[in-house]
Structure formats: C-alpha cells, structure tokens
Amino acid sequence: MMVIGEKINSSRKRIAEAIAARDRESVQREAKAQRDAGADYLDVNAAAFLEKEAECLRWVIETVQEVTDLPLCLDSPDPAVIRQVVPLVKKPPMINSVTLDRSRLEGILPLARDYQARVIGLCQTNDRMGKTAAQKVEIAGSLIEKITASGIGLDAIYIDPLVFPVAADTNSACATLDAIETIMKQHPGVHTVCGLTNVSHGLPGRKLVNRTYLVEAVARGLDAVILDPTDPQLYSAMRAALMLMGKDSFCLQYIKAFRKGLVE
Amino acid sequence: MSEDILKRLTQAVMDGNEKDAVRFCREAMERGLPARSVLENGLLPGIRKVGELFSAGEYYLPELLISGMAMQAAVAELEPLLNAGGAKTSVGKYLIGTVKGDIHDIGKNIVMMMLKGNGWEVTDLGVDVPPEEICRAIAEGDYDIFGMSALLTVTMPAADETVQAIVKAGLRDKIKIMIGGAPITREFAAKIGADGYAKDAFEAVNKALDLINRTQQ
Numbered sequence: 001m002m003v004i005g006e007k008i009n010s011s012r013k014r015i016a017e018a019i020a021a022r023d024r025e026s027v028q029r030e031a032k033a034q035r036d037a038g039a040d041y042l043d044v045n046a047a048a049f050l051e052k053e054a055e056c057l058r059w060v061i062e063t064v065q066e067v068t069d070l071p072l073c074l075d076s077p078d079p080a081v082i083r084q085v086v087p088l089v090k091k092p093p094m095i096n097s098v099t100l101d102r103s104r105l106e107g108i109l110p111l112a113r114d115y116q117a118r119v120i121g122l123c124q125t126n127d128r129m130g131k132t133a134a135q136k137v138e139i140a141g142s143l144i145e146k147i148t149a150s151g152i153g154l155d156a157i158y159i160d161p162l163v164f165p166v167a168a169d170t171n172s173a174c175a176t177l178d179a180i181e182t183i184m185k186q187h188p189g190v191h192t193v194c195g196l197t198n199v200s201h202g203l204p205g206r207k208l209v210n211r212t213y214l215v216e217a218v219a220r221g222l223d224a225v226i227l228d229p230t231d232p233q234l235y236s237a238m239r240a241a242l243m244l245m246g247k248d249s250f251c252l253q254y255i256k257a258f259r260k261g262l263v264e
Numbered sequence: 265m266s267e268d269i270l271k272r273l274t275q276a277v278m279d280g281n282e283k284d285a286v287r288f289c290r291e292a293m294e295r296g297l298p299a300r301s302v303l304e305n306g307l308l309p310g311i312r313k314v315g316e317l318f319s320a321g322e323y324y325l326p327e328l329l330i331s332g333m334a335m336q337a338a339v340a341e342l343e344p345l346l347n348a349g350g351a352k353t354s355v356g357k358y359l360i361g362t363v364k365g366d367i368h369d370i371g372k373n374i375v376m377m378m379l380k381g382n383g384w385e386v387t388d389l390g391v392d393v394p395p396e397e398i399c400r401a402i403a404e405g406d407y408d409i410f411g412m413s414a415l416l417t418v419t420m421p422a423a424d425e426t427v428q429a430i431v432k433a434g435l436r437d438k439i440k441i442m443i444g445g446a447p448i449t450r451e452f453a454a455k456i457g458a459d460g461y462a463k464d465a466f467e468a469v470n471k472a473l474d475l476i477n478r479t480q481q
Contacts, residue, residue, distance in 0.1 A: 011417065011447065048417040048447070077418055127392055129367055167325040168370045202325030 001242050002224040004041040004073050004094070005034030006195065008060060010048035019046055019056050024063050031064045037229035038262060041094055042068070045075035054084045061088045073120075073226075079107020086115050094118040097160065100142055101126040109150040118156045119147060120193055123179070129162055131172070136161040136179035137186070144187055154189040158224050163194050166209075167202030173213060177220045184221035193224035196234075211237040218245055236263045266297055270306040277310025277338065280330025285338040299345035303383075307342075311335045311381055315466040328465065329374065335381035354385040356408040356476045359401055359439075361389030363422040368415035371445060371465075375411065378465040379472065395422075395429035402435045408476050411442040411468065420447060424456040431457070440475045444468060 007030045010016045018026035031042055042064060046056035053076065061072060071091040076082055082095055095112050097120040098104045112119045121143040123130035130136035140159045147157050161179040164172040180192045194217065200209035211234045214225065218241040229235050239262070243254045257263045269292045276284035285307070292302045314331040317323035358379050362372050369391050376386050389401060402410060410430075414423045423443055430436050442460040443453050453461035460475055462468035 050417065050421065077416075124367065127367060164370060165325070168329070168374060170326075204324060 001218070001238065001247065002040045002191070002193075003038060003229055003238075004043050004193070004224065004226045005037075005039035005229050006043050006226045007034055007228055007230070008042060008064065009045040009075070010056070011045070016048050019049065019060060022059060024066075027060060027063050028067045031068050031070075033230050034228075035068045035070055038235060038257065039070060039229045041071050041073045043073040043075050043096065043226060047076055047078075053078065054081045057081060057085050058088060061085055065090055074117075077104070079104055079111075082108060083111055086111055086117070089115070092116040092118070094120065094158070096120045097122045098143070098147070099124045099126070100139060100146070105146055105150075109147060109152065112156070113151050116156075118158060119152060120158045120160055121147060122160045123162050130179070131164070131175065133175045133178035133182065136175065137182045140179070140183045141186070144190060154187065155191075158191045158193040159183055160193050160195075163196065163198045163213075165201035165203075166199055173199050177216055180217055180222050181220040184223075191224050192222050193226060194222065195226040207231065207233065210234060214238055215241040218242055218247075232262065232264050239263055266292070266295060269295065269297070270302070273302065273306030273338070274310040274313070277307055277331055277334050278314055280327060280334050282330070282334040282337045285334040286341055289338045289341040293342075293345065299342045303339070303342055303346065307335060307338050308382070315378075315469060318464070318466050325374070329377065332377040332381040336377070339381070339383065355383040355473065356385070357406060358384045358386045358472065359389065359398075359405065359407040359410045360386060360412070361393040361398060361410075362391040362413045362415070363419050363426055364392055364394045365422050366414055366416055366419035367391045368413065368445075371415065372413040375413070375444065375462075375465045375468045378469050382469050382473075384472065395426045398426055399429055399433040399435060402430065402439050403433065407439055408479065409440045409442055409472055411444070411472070414443065414445040414448060417447045420452065423448070423452075423458075427456045427458060440479065442468065442471060442475070 008015055010019060034042055044060045046053050046060055049056040071093055072089055073094040073096050074082055075096040095108055095117045098108045099122045123136040123139040130139045144157060148154060161176050163176050166173040183192055196210040196214055199213045200206035203209055215237050227234060239254045239257045242248050243251050248254055269288055273288040276288055289302060311331060314323060314328060318328045360372060360376055362368055376388060379386050412423055412426060414420050427441060440459040443458045444462045450461045460471040462471045
C-alpha cells in the first residue's frame with residue numbers, strides 16, 4: 001500500500017497562510033509529522049494561489065525537501081506549473097494528475113516519462129466525471145491506453161476512480177468500490193488510488209465513515225491512498241485491513257507499526 | 265380538523281416522507297382546503313423548519329434531500345389547482361449553472377432541488393457553462409436570479425469572468441447574481457460584484473427569497 005500524505009495542501013486554510021507568509025517551520029512540521037506517521041509520498045499543492053501557483057509550489061518543494069527525503073506528489077491541475085517545478089524534485093515524483101482532457105495529457109505525459117514519474121489518472125473527461133462504476137471503468141481503460149502509449153509503464157499508473165459524497169447519492173460510494181475492483185481485475189499491474197474525505201461530506205462522524213470506507217476499498221484491491229497519516233485511527237484501520245487482506249506478509253508491517261506506537 | 269391535517273403535512277415534509285406528504289395533500293384537498301393554504305400552512309412551514317435544523321447542524325444533508333423530494337412531490341399534487349386559480353404559482357425564475365472549466369454538479373443539484381421544493385421554477389444550464397451561454401440565456405429568458413457554482417480555486421476566476429461578461433452584455437440590471445461553492449467566500453462574492461453568497465443550499469434558498477423580495481419592493 002502506498003500512502004500519500006495529503007496535508008500540505010493550499011485548500012487548507014492553515015497551509016495557505018503558511019505558504020503566503022513563507023513560514024518554513026509550519027510547512028516543515030507538517031512534512032515531518034506525515035513522514036514519521038508512515039507516509040511514502042508527500043502531496044504538495046499550491047493551486048489556491050492561482051497565478052502565483054508555480055512560485056509558491058517551488059517554495060513549498062524546496063522547503064519540504066530540506067527536512068525529508070520522501071518523494072513528492074506534485075499536485076496541480078496546470079501542466080505548465082508541473083513543468084516549472086518538476087526539475088526541483090530530488091526523487092522521482094508522482095504527478096497528480098491527468099484526466100482524459102487532451103491538454104493535460106499532452107502537457108503532463110512527456111514530463112512524467114522524462115522524470116520517471118508516477119502518474120495519477122482521474123476518471124474524468126474534459127466535460128464530465130465518471131459517476132457510475134461503468135463510466136469510471138470505461139474512462140480508466142482510455143486513460144491506461146493513452147498513458148501507456150506515451151511510453152509510461154503500467155506500474156507507474158495510479159487510477160483514481162473519484163469518490164463522491166455518499167450523503168448526496170446513496171449509491172456513489174459503492175460505485176467507486178465496484179470500479180476499483182473491476183479496474184484492478186481488468187488491468188493487472190495497474191494501481192488504484194483515491195482520497196477519502198469526500199465520501200463523508202454532509203454527514204456526522206466523518207472520521208468513522210472515512211476509515212470504514214478505506215477498509216472497504218482495501219478489501220476491493222485499492223493499493224494506494226491519499227490521506228492524513230497522522231490520524232492514528234485511520235492509519236490503524238488501514239494497517240489492520242491490509243493484514244486481513246493477506247497483503248502483509250507474516251503480519252510484520254502491522255506488528256512494526258504497533259511497536260512504533262502507530263496502531264491503537 | 266383541518267389544522268390537524270396541515271400539521272401532519274408539515275411533519276411529513278420534515279420526516280422526508282414522500283408517500284405521506286402526497287397522501288395528506290390529497291386528503292386536505294378532498295376536505296376542501298384551498299391549495300394555497302395547503303402549500304403555505306402545511307408544506308412550506310415543514311421545509312423551512314428542515315432548513316433551520318440543517319443550518320443549526322441538527323439535520324444532515326440526506327435529510328435535507330429527502331425533505332426536498334417530499335416537498336417536490338407534494339407541490340406537484342397541488343400544482344393543477346394552484347394554476348387553475350390563475351394566480352402566479354412560482355416564487356420566481358432561477359437560472360443555475362456551474363462555471364466554465366468546472367464540471368462539479370453535486371452542490372448545484374442540491375441547491376436546485378431545494379429551490380424547486382421552495383416553489384422556484386429552475387432552469388439548469390449544467391456544468392462547464394461558458395459566460396456567453398449564460399449571457400444568451402439571461403438575454404432570452406425572464407429570470408429573476410442567476411446562481412453559479414464554482415467548486416475549485418482554479419475556477420473561481422471563471423466566476424469573475426462570468427459577472428464581467430454579464431455586465432459587458434448590458435444585462436446586469438436584468439438579473440440578480442448569486443454564487444456558492446466550497447472555495448467561495450462572502451468577500452469573494454462581493455469583490456466580483458455578485459448580489460448574494462450562500463454557504464449551503466438552505467442559505468441559498470433564503471438568499472434567493474431575500475433578493476427577489478428586495479427587487480419587488
């Protein structure tokens with residue numbers, strides 16, 4: 001399971017303020033906390049700064065890399081921003097994200113290939129998002145075809161089937177789970193990834209809903225996730241779910257996490 | 265007796281019980297209650313209470329949705345009778361859409377349903393709607409309010425462009441403009457020159473009513 005720490009994101013007020021004030025300490029604290037909690041990649045996003053996005057993201061990347069060697073997940077909808085910042089990364093990054101939108105595919109894929117980056121592909125076209133499992137699976141197939149055609153290996157592709165609030169549509173969470181299972185079966189070697197927080201929008205007890213959803217997604221084959229690794233209950237549920245799905249040889253990861261105090 | 269049925273109707277809307285809402289509507293009319301009274305004294309107090317509870321954090325989104333659905337079904341029962349009186353049945357005409365470059369529709373659809381449940385006639389332009397298309401719709405229609413949704417920080421500038429386009433087309437005085445969406449703030453709404461901002465579907469309904477009342481005064 002690949003864990004992508006979600007916290008350094010400019011849509012969070014505290015992070016936006018830290019970036020605006022060039023407050024190194026706050027950003028580095030978030031980076032270190034996620035690293036210590038078991039993140040494999042750190043997502044970095046400065047999209048809220050619009051025309052200053054590239055400049056801000058550059059600062060975030062440099063600031064984060066001062067305190068951790070973890071690879072980064074470059075999170076921007078704008079290929080031009082990715083192009084400007086990707087030379088700064090010390091380790092092959094992940095790029096978040098492409099869609100079936102042509103300008104994003106054409107802007108990102110050559111960069112991803114040149115920098116040996118992993119690529120997140122969202123199940124959306126230029127004018128719609130995949131809502132039903134069938135739509136998600138169909139878009140995933142087209143994404144995989146286009147990305148591999150550009151010379152990127154299946155193992156570097158992470159399909160995000162999109163998660164929507166179950167409060168707004170009772171069947172939406174299940175559609176995503178069905179899509180994860182089908183995509184993993186139809187394209188052996190490809191990865192699936194998703195964020196969790198959207199699922200619980202509009203409901204009470206959101207953390208419970210998020211971690212239960214993660215367990216269900218792991219049971220359907222999800223093998224990468226964008227989350228807050230510093231949430232101990234969420235991280236614990238994930239470790240236990242992976243073990244129970246037979247994805248933790250001799251339960252050693254679970255035991256190790258427990259010894260480190262990461263499981264409760 | 266008639267008060268009793270109206271109370272039950274209010275409760276059915278609050279419970280999101282579509283079947284009961286429709287049944288009590290029919291029953292009320294069979295007893296000879298005027299459709300307008302059924303609407304104003306039975307249904308509307310229910311949906312308003314739901315909105316208040318939602319706003320106070322006591323009701324959750326799915327409860328808001330089923331109440332909206334019950335409301336819509338009940339209003340559909342009343343409509344032929346409301347229309348027969350020749351009186352104006354809708355509160356107003358609302359044009360809605362998600363801005364250019366943004367394909368999110370869940371929030372917009374929830375607002376739409378709540379507006380319909382509260383007696384608005386709603387026209388949906390869908391998602392990723394270019395400013396020109398919005399201007400055309402405003403020019404050709406007789407809408408009271410245009411509400412736009414922007415769910416991403418990167419599509420917020422498109423909301424600004426949309427208002428500019430409406431001004432440029434000479435249509436600004438013809439319509440009130442509202443905006444909502446996760447990254448939108450009251451300050452941003454004011455900055456781009458919108459008439460109203462709403463943080464959720466309930467606030468959107470109140471704001472819309474507020475704007476139309478101000479226009480009519």
